[in-house]
Amino acid sequence: MARRKKKDLWWYIKNEYGISAIKRKFSRKTGIPTTKAGVERTLGAAVLSWILGGKKSKKKNEEIEEEED
Secondary structure (H helix, E strand, O other): OOOOOOOOHHHHHHHHHOHHHHHHHHHHHHOOOOOHHHHHHHHHHHHHHHHOOOHHHHHHHHHHHHHHO
16 A cells, blocks of 8 residues: 655645635636746746747747648
């Protein structure tokens, strides 16, 4: 049998006040991730896009226009 990880006090506080549900709803409505990894990924992509002059977004728009034709 696998050992279960003990839940700490912070887990109980988040669960009691519904913080996790609020973060989840916010993330779904806005598309902004609330996890540490998600925020880092989003900011990293934004910074690279800014440094490279937004070439990635232009390429996506060109591909979308070609598909519509």
